[in-house]
Amino acid sequence: MQWIFSPLNKSFDRLSFDCGKPKLNDYLKKYAWQNQQKRYSMTFVATVENSKEIAGYYCTSASNIEFTSIPDSLIKKLPKYPAPVMLIGQLAVDRKMQGKGLGKVLLMHALSRAVRISSEIGIFAVRVDAKDESARDFYQKYGFISLKDAESSLILPIKTIIASRKMNYP
Ligand SMILES: CC(C)(COP(=O)(O)OP(=O)(O)OC[C@H]1O[C@@H](n2cnc3c(N)ncnc32)[C@H](O)[C@@H]1OP(=O)(O)O)[C@@H](O)C(=O)NCCC(=O)NCCS
Numbered sequence: 001m002q003w004i005f006s007p008l009n010k011s012f013d014r015l016s017f018d019c020g021k022p023k024l025n026d027y028l029k030k031y032a033w034q035n036q037q038k039r040y041s042m043t044f045v046a047t048v049e050n051s052k053e054i055a056g057y058y059c060t061s062a063s064n065i066e067f068t069s070i071p072d073s074l075i076k077k078l079p080k081y082p083a084p085v086m087l088i089g090q091l092a093v094d095r096k097m098q099g100k101g102l103g104k105v106l107l108m109h110a111l112s113r114a115v116r117i118s119s120e121i122g123i124f125a126v127r128v129d130a131k132d133e134s135a136r137d138f139y140q141k142y143g144f145i146s147l148k149d150a151e152s153s154l155i156l157p158i159k160t161i162i163a164s165r166k167m168n169y170p
Contacts, residue, residue, distance in 0.1 A: 019093055063087035139156075
């Protein structure tokens with residue numbers, strides 16, 4: 001299927017979105033637009049052509065992680081202060097569209113955004129906060145590694161993303 005990605009705006013139908021997780025539905029309905037206007041987080045939605053129905057969405061914001069939380073396998077030669085990260089705060093697919101590859105497309109879209117931004121603002125990794133075990137499994141499938149002190153928070157270094165796409169590391 002051909003997905004169209006757009007920054008959230010009020011013309012999209014936020015009310016009928018249902019990914020099966022009430023917190024993620026509510027976020028889109030009640031908070032995503034407000035937070036975007038304050039630039040606390042940006043929301044990107046996937047739709048099919050000529051539709052305002054949201055098939056999936058993800059949100060991004062700037063964040064950081066304590067040096068002491070970074071997994072041992074990644075700490076070699078890192079500065080010993082908090083590491084800058086891009087947070088994917090929410091990522092969800094409407095129930096009607098689940099299992100058709102959109103979750104992966106949303107994640108890849110967010111990772112590409114992180115790589116792009118990292119050439120202008122330092123970003124060590126992309127961080128996700130998995131809402132449950134199933135979400136954690138989904139992210140682990142793409143190489144995300146749990147933080148030392150919080151199993152449900154996972155990171156994927158920008159360097160790893162770039163290497164996996166055989167891009168040049170700036
Ligand atoms: C988790 C979620 C985003 C996956 O989206 P999806 O569109 O159904 O997933 P896709 O069809 O793109 O699946 C891509 C791959 O991930 C796998 N996958 C999907 N959900 C998975 C899960 N929960 N655990 C492990 N693997 C999973 C699929 O089997 C597929 O693998 P394959 O490429 O080897 O066949 C979706 O089920 C969802 O929105 N769930 C509710 C909200 C949620 O839990 N969000 C998680 C972030 S907080």
